[in-house]
Amino acid sequence: MPSFLRPTNLVPEHRLDLSASVPGHTDLLDRLGWSEPQAWVEHWQQRGGTALALAAWPFPVAADWLWCVGFPLLTRLESCCGCLPRQLIGLSGLPGCGKSSLAKWIDMAASELGLSVSVVSLDDFYWPASEMDQAMRGNPWSVPRALPGSHDLVLIQECLSRWRQTGELRTPQFDKSLRGGRGDRCGWQHSSADVLLLEGWFLGASPQANRSLDPELTAQELSYRQQALTKLEDYQWLWQSLDQLWHLRAPGVFASRLWKQQQEQSMESRTGVRLSTQELEGFIRMIETALPQESLQSINQADVVVELTDERVIRELR
Numbered sequence: 580m581p582s583f584l585r586p587t588n589l590v591p592e593h594r595l596d597l598s599a600s601v602p603g604h605t606d607l608l609d610r611l612g613w614s615e616p617q618a619w620v621e622h623w624q625q626r627g628g629t630a631l632a633l634a635a636w637p638f639p640v641a642a643d644w645l646w647c648v649g650f651p652l653l654t655r656l657e658s659c660c661g662c663l664p665r666q667l668i669g670l671s672g673l674p675g676c677g678k679s680s681l682a683k684w685i686d687m688a689a690s691e692l693g694l695s696v697s698v699v700s701l702d703d704f705y706w707p708a709s710e711m712d713q714a715m716r717g718n719p720w721s722v723p724r725a726l727p728g729s730h731d732l733v734l735i736q737e738c739l740s741r742w743r744q745t746g747e748l749r750t751p752q753f754d755k756s757l758r759g760g761r762g763d764r765c766g767w768q769h770s771s772a773d774v775l776l777l778e779g780w781f782l783g784a785s786p787q788a789n790r791s792l793d794p795e796l797t798a799q800e801l802s803y804r805q806q807a808l809t810k811l812e813d814y815q816w817l818w819q820s821l822d823q824l825w826h827l828r829a830p831g832v833f834a835s836r837l838w839k840q841q842q843e844q845s846m847e848s849r850t851g852v853r854l855s856t857q858e859l860e861g862f863i864r865m866i867e868t869a870l871p872q873e874s875l876q877s878i879n880q881a882d883v884v885v886e887l888t889d890e891r892v893i894r895e896l897r
Contacts, residue, residue: 804871
């Protein structure tokens with residue numbers, strides 16, 4: 580089991596020692612406006628601390644994820660509440676890194692604390708079924724979605740523009756279990772928020788062509804990659820509209836192979852459902868080859884970078 584899921588790693592708050600914390604933690608707190616780390620700890624202890632994580636995190640969580648990423652990100656979001664212009668914060672990271680679990684916790688914790696924060700996934704804006712099938716036709720990995728080009732960018736722009744102006748958010752919902760796992764839209768969600776957290780696996784990636792870190796690609800993969808890079812150009816306006824970007828950085832794109840396998844095992848144990856071996860391999864190969872590894876690893880506009888190990892232990896904050 581990866582370390583950030585081990586409940587034994589939770590540290591009783593009376594023994595929390597930030598001086599022995601992850602490198603870069605106190606610098607991050609200082610940039611967030613907390614020059615006294617212990618005062619920051621007490622601030623979150625008074626608002627629930629570890630108990631809040633136990634109640635709201637989708638899985639048991641390690642202390643480093645809670646105190647070095649979860650509460651710092653929540654601190655940033657809280658500081659934006661009530662401010663104009665409204666703030667759009669991005670959260671990126673490879674599939675399986677813990678990004679979605681973190682985002683779900685932020686959503687639930689913000690609600691518990693009465694913060695005007697909404698969490699949206701780029702995946703919420705997947706095309707409906709017929710448009711999605713057309714957009715993904717011919718990809719060599721046989722994935723039904725997730726590639727650049729699988730999102731309705733015009734709808735994203737309309738939703739964000741309305742939210743920036745009014746604070747009202749109306750976003751589609753996408754159910755990945757529909758159509759035998761190919762997925763489809765399943766309704767709309769309405770909310771209002773001062774701050775919006777947007778998460779996605781290639782959020783912030785630029786269409787770089789450097790292949791120095793890449794595995795060997797087949798001719799078909801190389802050809803389709805050119806389409807993916809062209810489509811990725813269409814997302815750059817969205818990245819540029821972010822007010823801040825937090826990036827969960829894997830030690831390498833290949834870490835997602837291990838993480839995705841663990842994710843599928845966890846889903847099977849909870850639901851009895853998982854991708855077939857062929858579907859899982861296609862998805863993993865897509866992550867490894869659809870975009871240059873340098874595009875996914877070097878998110879140049881990231882304001883905060885959380886360096887992870889293969890076991891998803893937080894190694895450093897930058």
